[in-house]
Amino acid sequence: MSWIHFFILVPILFSVFIPILYKIFPRIHTGWFVLSIPIVLFIYFLQQVPSVMNQEPVLHTLSWISSLGIDFSVYLDGLGLLFSLIITGIGSLVILYSIYYMSKEREALHNFYVYLMLFMSSMLGVVLSDNVIVLYVFWEITSISSFLLIAYWYQRKGSRYGAQKSMLITIFGGLSMLAGFLLLSIVTDTFSIQAMIGMREEIFHHSLFLPAMLLILLGAFTKSAQFPFHIWLPDAMEAPTPISAYLHSATMVKAGIYLVARFTPIFGGATEWMWAVSICGLVTLFWGSFLAVKQTDLKALLAYSTVSQLGMIMSLLGVGSMALYPGTEEASILLSTAILAALFHLINHATFKGSLFMIVGIIDLETGTRDIRRLGGLMSIMPISFTITVIGGLSMAGLPPFNGFLSKEMFFTGMLNAAESIGSWTTLFPYVAWLASVFTFVYSLIIILKTFAGSYQPEKLDKKPAEPPVGMLIPPIILASFVVVFFFFPNTLSYTVLEPAMQSILPFLLNTGEQFHVHITAFHGWNMELLMTIGVVLFGTILFFTLKKWSAIYDHLPEKLNINDLYNAGLSGMEKFSSKIIDLHMTGYVRDYLVYLFTFVIVLIGSSALHFQVFSFHFQGNGPIEIYEIVLVVVMVLAALYVILSTSRVMAVIAVGAVGYMLSLFFVILRAPDLALTQLVVETITTTLFALCLIYLPKLKKEISRVRVKVTNLLIAIGVGLIFTLIGLSVQGHRLLPPISHYFEDAYELAGAKNMVNAILVDFRGYDTMFEVIVLLIAGLGVFTLIKLRPTSREEKE
């Protein structure tokens, strides 16, 4: 166990104390205690930057289930570090923000922060685990904590719906990802990602390559809300806003991005991988931005915007993976810029989208609504919020002097390079990219202008808005300042974080010892990218001001394409289907359940006995049969049969008693005097008991059932008898082991008893007998309770 294992698990360990702190210090907001955790972690990961920059990453292994090859092994390389910094950095700001957002009087804070800490640990685990099984476990815990956090206000129907939806979709993806991992481990015989990367060639030429790839991509696409699985993200906005900012824009939804980046060294270079990732990304990019324009709820708008931006990063990773295509060195260097753009935009998106989410949360708290139709003119009332929104919004739109401009330019560069060096359909990529950027520009303007410009309509608002407390503004201000700082000093990032991360995504591109040299500049001259940006601004502005004229096209979208409806219909269809199946066999009749049980006994035991051919009969060695024994048998069987046919209770009980007495006679004949005595006593008591109860029990009615039921009962009864008879007969011919009874022949020396059976019961297996007595005691108590105690009905009590 090294420090890094400890630091990954710190949030979960700390979460034990959260409810205690919540109870002990009710006057201090629990968030203040929690805040220390991500800050400490952030500082720890910052300290790791120099060593990750300069050294080969090390594998820290903590053995867990070593016999299965499952160990908690941690691999801290550039990519993992980049994500860890985002998780802990944004995490600190979000928790600071949540202290003001979540009221300590009204909210169940302990739950909130426990879920949040659970998430933080598991997310760190996802990005730092080297073992795919461990990664999967953490991956699913992020899904579960996301479910809990979306459903945090579980009293609301929308929260429950959104939580269930995200759970179903991401867990479905997680399971297929697990299947993909297992396929990979079949190919490579290891669970370690780094070992798999080393066996890249073998995986490449294996027949399981494509299935494994598709299954893993399914996991990535569902988690990162890629089309057509994006539908869960807008509904996840029911979560408290700090959660939306943290899980559903900055970190958890990027787990899919991480997965694609992490597996690029394995699958990258395959054209299937490139097409799948980049096309899915581009479709998501376009569709998300197109739908975002339509939204009237600010959070929904941001959700679609997140979907779109995730698609953009995904598509960049897709085309960038072709840098690993063998034999094209020049193109490789060109395409690697796409990977750089993806990583850079990952950070930028976390900063500007985080600040925007926080501002939307503030607007929601201050005005009581997030509906842009009711908002407007807040510019003069909330100037600081307005400034932050302008910075975040314009960065998202891709304008200077904000970091979004840089990564948007790099995005265009990546797409243009792809069109140039890959050819074929990729020539279309820049067009899609440009069109989606236009819509991105439009919705960015909507966020800024519809909320803060225009006319102030206080009559539509529930509250009188004002700037929130300073503490609440600090996190978005910090994020917004990063937005600006990264524009002017992007290379502080590129040397420290981006280059090592690129190294881990494209490990084969460079010779050993070499490093990527990244230098990001804002202005490259009047090139194609700049012209595209200018085009976006011009065309986007026109579209924004003519929004009313063309927004009618949203009403003409074909209904069938609505994936949400498809999901809902599928869900209710499955519910109906499963309840039908359940209604079919869960009838509520005990007899039916017994029929299932007996049928399974017959089918399972019978068929496996037939399959393994255990039925074989040897009749030699049988003891001789005397005439009186035959008489006993006949009497016994007749008595038993009589029970079925009898309509008189007394006679039936006596017949059962007769069977029992015959049995004790047999015990006498078959050299079991103890059994005979016991049976005699027990049978007498039982019959007496029956007789006692008869007074209270109703008369036996003739069984009135349908013939079909009777025949089924008869068949099953005969089947059960037959199976056990056959087994009993077969057993006689098979004595696999010698009996151990000779041991008990020493009973006199060992236990001082001449009766072996008694010695076994009271001495050798004394505990068994003791427990048997306990069973008797419990049964006796049960009988007593049933007879003596009358439950007072609820009405009487009240």
Next chain:
Amino acid sequence: METLMTITAGILLSIGTYLILTKSLLRIVLGTSIFTHGVHIMLLSMAGLKTGAVPLLGEDAAAYTDPIPQALMLTSIVISFALTAFFLVLSYRTYKTFGTDDMDQLRGSKYE
């Protein structure tokens, strides 16, 4: 002898099963009782019958019958007695509470 007893046991098991599948509670209780008898006979015959003397030391026999199945069955007899008694009282109580001993009418409702 073993064959005869095994077949007898099988018949008792069949009859017991048939009774358990009927509707009347009393018949079901009686069915379990008969079923147990069948199982006991089966156990005893599986161990081999009449192969030795009664398992009492001091009989000076050359061989004794295997005492382990007997010890097992002794436990089983007592426990099945406890079970039958409990079951019987349970059915009595059920009849008192619900006024019927018909299993079809004692069926639970769907959303209980």
